[in-house]
Each structure stands twice: as structure tokens, then as C-alpha cells.
Amino acid sequence: xxxxxxxxxxxxxxxxxxxxxxxxxxxxxxxxxxxxxxxxxxxxxxxxxxxxxxxxxxxxxxxxxxxxxxxxxxxxxxxxxxxxxxxxxxxxxxxxxxxxxxxxxxxxxxxxxxxxxxxxxxxxxxxxxxxxxxxxxxxxxxxxxxxxxxxxxxxxxxxxxxxxxxxxxxxxxxxxxxxxxxxxxxxxxxxxxxxxxxxxxxxxxxxxxxxxxxxxxxxxxxxxxxxxxxxxxxxxxxxxxxxxxxxxxxxxxxxxxxxxxxxxxxxxxxxxxxxxxxxxxxxxxxxxxxxxxxxxxxxxxxxxxxx
Amino acid sequence: xxxxxxxxxxxxxxxxxxxxxxxxxxxxxxxxxxxxxxxxxxxxxxxxxxxxxxxxxxxxxxxxxxxxxxxxxxxxxxxxxxxxxxxxxxxxxxxxxxxxxxxxxxxxxxxxxxxxxxxxxxxxxxxxxxxxxxxxxxxxxxxxxxxxxxxxxxxxxxxxxxxxxxxxxxxxxxxxxxxxxxxxxxxxxxxxxxxxxxxxxxxxxxxxxxxxxxxxxxxxxxxxxxxxxxxxxxxxxxxxxxxxxxxxxxxxxxxxxxxxxxxxxxxxxxxxxxxxxxxxxxxxxxxxxxx
Ligand SMILES: Nc1nc2c(ncn2[C@@H]2O[C@H](COP(=O)(O)OP(=O)(O)OP(=O)(O)O)[C@@H](O)[C@H]2O)c(=O)[nH]1
Ligand SMILES: Nc1nc2c(ncn2[C@@H]2O[C@H](COP(=O)(O)OP(=O)(O)OP(=O)(O)O)[C@@H](O)[C@H]2O)c(=O)[nH]1
Ligand SMILES: [Mg+2]
Ligand SMILES: [Mg+2]
Numbered sequence: 275x276x277x278x279x280x281x282x283x284x285x286x287x288x289x290x291x292x293x294x295x296x297x298x299x300x301x302x303x304x305x306x307x308x309x310x311x312x313x314x315x316x317x318x319x320x321x322x323x324x325x326x327x328x329x330x331x332x333x334x335x336x337x338x339x340x341x342x343x344x345x346x347x348x349x350x351x352x353x354x355x356x357x358x359x360x361x362x363x364x365x366x367x368x369x370x371x372x373x374x375x376x377x378x379x380x381x382x383x384x385x386x387x388x389x390x391x392x393x394x395x396x397x398x399x400x401x402x403x404x405x406x407x408x409x410x411x412x413x414x415x416x417x418x419x420x421x422x423x424x425x426x427x428x429x430x431x432x433x434x435x436x437x438x439x440x441x442x443x444x445x446x447x448x449x450x451x452x453x454x455x456x457x458x459x460x461x462x463x464x465x466x467x468x469x470x471x472x473x474x475x476x477x478x479x480x481x482x483x484x485x486x487x488x489x490x491x492x493x494x495x496x497x498x499x500x501x502x503x504x505x506x507x508x509x510x511x512x513x514x515x516x517x518x519x520x521x522x523x524x525x526x527x528x529x530x531x532x533x534x535x536x537x538x539x540x541x542x543x544x545x546x547x548x549x550x551x552x553x554x555x556x557x558x559x560x561x562x563x564x565x566x567x568x569x570x571x572x573x574x575x576x577x578x579x580x581x
Numbered sequence: 582x583x584x585x586x587x588x589x590x591x592x593x594x595x596x597x598x599x600x601x602x603x604x605x606x607x608x609x610x611x612x613x614x615x616x617x618x619x620x621x622x623x624x625x626x627x628x629x630x631x632x633x634x635x636x637x638x639x640x641x642x643x644x645x646x647x648x649x650x651x652x653x654x655x656x657x658x659x660x661x662x663x664x665x666x667x668x669x670x671x672x673x674x675x676x677x678x679x680x681x682x683x684x685x686x687x688x689x690x691x692x693x694x695x696x697x698x699x700x701x702x703x704x705x706x707x708x709x710x711x712x713x714x715x716x717x718x719x720x721x722x723x724x725x726x727x728x729x730x731x732x733x734x735x736x737x738x739x740x741x742x743x744x745x746x747x748x749x750x751x752x753x754x755x756x757x758x759x760x761x762x763x764x765x766x767x768x769x770x771x772x773x774x775x776x777x778x779x780x781x782x783x784x785x786x787x788x789x790x791x792x793x794x795x796x797x798x799x800x801x802x803x804x805x806x807x808x809x810x811x812x813x814x815x816x817x818x819x820x821x822x823x824x825x826x827x828x829x830x831x832x833x834x835x836x837x838x839x840x841x842x843x844x845x846x847x848x849x850x851x852x853x854x855x856x857x858x859x860x861x862x863x864x865x866x867x868x869x870x871x872x
Contacts, residue, residue: 314620316617319611385680386679386680414853416721417720418717420716421711423713469827469828496798500617500830501614502829502831506828523678525767526765526767527804527807528802528804
């Protein structure tokens with residue numbers, strides 16, 4: 275299924291073994307393959323550039339004598355760098371000492387916000403035994419409220435909605451009051467999809483944020499996103515300083531290079547992975563798995579681990 | 582037009598300024614990659630232009646720029662790019678990955694057919710799976726002022742498609758538009774379900790569906806090519822609707838799809854309102870790809 279990057283690198287670096295170290299020329303050859311692999315995985319062009327420069331530095335003169343072949347060694351360096359870039363201490367959702375903890379969901383149209391809202395509600399109920407409410411602040415998309423009412427109920431959350439005739443900012447404020455009154459532990463605010471360049475809707479998001487003062491803002495990003503992921507992430511970061519990312523639709527075969535791009539340009543961690551349409555298909559994000567996925571080399575890594 | 586020339590000049594200024602050398606081709610390659618065109622199609626386009634430039638046929642930035650636009654537009658322009666509405670009724674089936682814009686696009690098409698072309702339309706809500714998908718299409722039916730056939734949540738999507746065509750024929754509809762649930766191309770059971778919906782439709786009306794449209798989100802990266810390939814295998818896709826082009830994504834993956842699979846883009850989505858649907862224009866697309 276995946277073209278094995280390590281095989282290609284092995285072929286590229288076939289004559290290195292006897293020498294024992296990697297020369298600049300070897301590395302340049304290897305970097306071309308890595309660059310292509312990352313671009314195929316939709317890692318942003320600029321991110322690829324700086325990433326390969328870093329890897330090159332680390333790989334230069336690396337001692338390749340040992341049990342791994344040079345191709346595998348380079349892959350290991352790349353994978354380590356990728357993991358550390360994507361990893362860092364994944365903090366998770368931060369809870370407020372004074373409930374309710376408010377979580378605000380944001381993102382482009384169709385990225386999976388409403389589904390993720392319900393999934394997160396279910397996750398927090400199951401993991402922490404929290405009482406969770408969700409707020410329906412998408413008044414634009416037809417039946418967006420009905421959708422949240424359904425999936426929210428399936429998740430065992432209380433759904434706060436006021437139809438579609440009120441301003442989403444007012445609905446958000448009203449929902450927060452209710453969550454306080456009803457002693458909820460968590461309030462998750464679902465918002466309508468918006469383009470990062472849509473000034474009116476980005477401003478609306480800023481106003482919702484002001485009203486509910488969220489403890490965590492999550493950007494929901496589709497794993498199939500291409501080069502534009504950095505623009506989206508930068509603009510959302512600028513407007514609302516989100517705290518973390520939910521990567522969705524990871525159940526497909528997209529390599530998910532957007533994960534690396536978003537992390538690289540905003541520094542914000544990817545906290546959750548959404549892996550299906552069912553509400554239980556939701557888990558904590560694993561940076562190391564994502565690194566392997568982007569490189570397309572699950573089998574190669576287990577080989578390296580064994581060596 | 583003037584804007585087109587202005588845009589052309591802008592591209593030329595950034596891509597082909599100074600001497601044409603190794604760096605020029607790298608810059609062009611970078612621009613195409615950044616537009617999600619993908620490495621294979623990018624290499625093809627850049628290789629072709631470089632070769633023509635070296636053989637002396639193209640002198641100066643303007644000529645290079647113009648030829649580049651031409652190359653890109655030629656790739657984008659493939660196969661039958663019109664939707665034939667001369668069947669009685671014409672059945673259009675909408676398929677695609679989750680959240681790419683199927684339901685919204687159907688609402689826009691329904692409105693366009695009814696209000697701009699004076700056609701009578703019947704909608705079929707064959708996404709019986711996603712929460713409130715039927716209610717969403719009902720919302721669009723109301724906005725567009727067209728009738729809709731629905732089925733219970735969780736019911737057989739083929740049955741809803743069948744009913745929509747039966748009702749459409751009974752009411753003398755010109756076009757029947759059928760929505761389906763979003764699915765990933767990697768989900769074999771759901772892709773098989775799609776093939777089955779097609780077979781059911783053909784049983785009710787031989788030769789239908791006459792047009793199967795695949796929605797591709799313009800922000801999609803290289804995965805879009807696999808989406809198109811596998812949906813085409815399961816559902817004989819006739820054309821692409823490239824949605825969400827009102828953002829900053831260029832939708833370059835559509836170029837790769839057209840070039841490698843020969844599937845044309847037929848429509849583009851440029852917003853969330855009824856009127857935000859346009860026919861695809863290969864020249865404009867080529868122009869915008871690098872602007
Ligand atoms: N396969 C898969 N589908 C998903 C996943 N998350 C969401 N979806 C589907 O993606 C589509 C869009 O999800 P929504 O939750 O409605 O997305 P949204 O961001 O709320 O959309 P808007 O409100 O219109 O902007 C639906 O069909 C969901 O079922 C996932 O992890 N995997
Ligand atoms: N900006 C913009 N948004 C769009 C466009 N087309 C669709 N959308 C939005 O994208 C989101 C998803 O659209 P839907 O029509 O629900 O997508 P779908 O493919 O039917 O989704 P599922 O049925 O869940 O798979 C909605 O918020 C739409 O309003 C477009 O051209 N531009
Ligand atoms: Mg939503
Ligand atoms: Mg739909």
C-alpha cells in the first residue's frame with residue numbers, strides 16, 4: 275500500500291555501508307527522496323524545506339556502521355525529528371478549578387466540528403465522569419442544530435439550543451449561564467464552519483470567545499487537508515489563539531501531513547484524533563504514530579525497533 | 582479580459598522575472614506544489630515548459646507565462662465537461678467523502694435548475710445515515726422551492742433513491758437529484774453500498790444515473806487523487822464538483838485528477854449560498870492556480 279521510503283533510501287545510499295559515514299552528497303540524495311515523501315504526504319512546502327535542512331544537519335557525518343543499513347538510519351533520524359517536532363508534552367484539555375470548564379470548537383466548513391463536539395462530550399463523560407453540556411451556535415447551516423441535538427443526545431450530553439433566530443454570540447452567553455445554573459462540569463461550544471478569510475465570521479468567533487472565555491479552544495482540522503493547512507492554522511491562531519488541534523478523518527488513507535504543518539507553524543499540539551463517524555471513534559493523539567504515518571512506513575519502523 | 586491580463590502579468594512578474602535559469606523552474610515547481618497540484622503533474626508541466634523554452638520556442642517572461650497557462654488549462658480541460666439534461670428525467674447522483682459539500686451543492690444545483698433554467702426538480706435524500714442529513718437537504722429543498730423525497734433514518738438508501746425517481750417520473754420532473762451519505766473511499770462496505778444504489782437506480786430507469794458527480798473539497802491535498810480513483814471505480818464518476826474555492830486553497834488536486842484520471846471538473850462551489858455555484862472554466866482555473 276505505502277511505497278516504502280526506506281527501500282528507496284536504501285537504494286539511494288547503497289554504497290555508503292562500506293564507508294561507514296554519510297557524506298554531504300549522500301545526504302543530498304537522501305533528502306530528495308524524503309522531500310518527495312513529505313510533499314506526497316501534504317506537509318507544507320515551506321515546512322518541508324526547514325525540516326529537511328534540520329535533518330540534513332543531524333544526518334551529516336552520522337555513523338552508519340551498525341546493525342541498521344544507511345537507508346534505515348536516515349529514516350530513523352527523520353522519524354525521530356518528526357516525532358519530536360510533532361510531540362512535546364501533549365497537555366490535553368485543561369480544566370477550570372471553578373466549573374464549568376468551557377471548550378470552544380472552531381474550524382473550516384465540514385472539518386468535523388459537530389461530530390467532534392459530541393465525541394469529546396462522550397470522551398469526557400467516560401474518562402472523567404464529567405457532566406457535559408453542548409451549545410448549538412451554528413445558526414447558518416441548514417439543520418446544524420438538529421444534528422447537534424441528535425449526536426449530543428447520543429453522547430449523553432445536555433444540548434443547549436435556541437433555534438436559529440438568535441445571534442450565535444448571544445446563544446453562547448445564554449448557554450454558559452445555563453451551564454452554571456445547572457452545575458455542569460463542562461460546556462462544549464459548537465460553532466458554524468467558517469473560512470479563515472471570512473472577516474465577519476472570524477469576528478463572530480472572537481466575540482463568542484469573549485463571551486464564554488473558554489479554557490481551551492480547539493481547532494478541528496481534516497486530515498486530508500493539503501498545502502493550505504498552514505494558512506488556515508495561522509489565521510485561526512491569530513484570531514483566537516487556539517490551544518490545540520483535533521485531527522479528523524484519520525480513518526482514511528490520507529497521510530495527514532497537515533498535522534505536521536499545523537504544529538510547525540503554530541506550535542500548538544494535536545490533542546485528539548478522530549477516526550470515524552461513530553462517537554466512540556475518538557482517541558488521544560499519538561505523535562509517534564503520526565510520524566510513521568506521514569512517512570508511510572509502519573512496517574519499516576517495527577523493523578527498526580527490532581534491530 | 583483585462584483582469585485576466587492583469588493577473589497574467591502578476592504571475593509573470595513573480596515567476597519569470599530575471600534570467601530564466603534553474604531557479605526559475607524551482608520557483609514554478611514550488612508554486613504548483615503549493616497549489617496542491619502534486620509532484621507528478623508538477624514535474625510533467627515544468628518539464629514540458631522547460632523543454633519548450635530550451636528549444637527556443639519561448640522568448641521572455643510573457644511568452645513563458647502565457648504558455649504555462651495554456652499547458653495548465655489543457656490538462657484541466659478533459660472529457661465531456663457539460664452536464665447533459667436531455668433525459669426524461671435526468672438523474673444526477675452526488676457522491677463524495679464526508680463533509681466535502683454534497684448536500685449543499687445539490688441545494689445549489691436544484692435552485693439553479695429551477696430558477697435559472699426553469700426546470701422542474703425532485704430531490705432524493707438518500708443519506709439516511711448521518712444525523713440530520715435529511716433535515717439538512719429538506720432545508721435546501723425549501724430554500725430552492727423544490728419537492729423532496731425522504732426515508733426514515735437508517736433506512737436503505739437505495740430505496741429512497743428508487744422512490745425519488747418513481748415520484749419524479751410521476752410528477753413529470755425534468756431532473757432528479759440524489760444525495761448520498763459521505764464515505765471514505767477506503768471503506769469497502771460503504772463503497773459497495775454506493776454501487777448498489779447505482780444498480781437500484783438503473784433498475785428503475787435504464788441508463789440512469791446519467792450523471793454521477795464527485796465533490797472534492799478544494800482544500801484537499803494529494804489524497805484527492807485516491808478519492809477520485811476509488812469513487813470512479815465504485816460509481817463511474819462523470820465529473821468533479823470542486824467546492825470551497827472561495828477560501829485560499831487553489832484546488833490544484835483537481836488538475837492532477839483531470840490529468841491522471843481524465844475526469845473533468847464540471848462545477849465549482851464558491852460559497853454557502855444558493856447562488857454560489859459556477860460552471861468550471863479551465864482558463865480561469867489555470868489563471869487562479871498560480872495567482
Ligand atoms: N470518516 C470520518 N468521518 C468523519 C469524522 N469526523 C467527522 N466525520 C464526518 O464528516 C462530515 C462532517 O462532519 P461535521 O461534524 O458535520 O463537520 P462540521 O465541521 O461540524 O461541519 P460544518 O458545521 O458544516 O462546518 C460528517 O459526515 C461526519 O460524519 C471522522 O473522524 N472520520
Ligand atoms: N465556503 C464554502 N463552504 C461550503 C461550500 N460548499 C459547501 N460548504 C460548506 O461545507 C460544509 C459541508 O457541506 P455539506 O453539503 O454538508 O457536505 P456533505 O458532503 O453533504 O457532508 P456529509 O453529508 O456529512 O458527508 C457546510 O458547512 C457547507 O455550508 C463552498 O463552496 N464554500
Ligand atoms: Mg457543524
Ligand atoms: Mg451531506
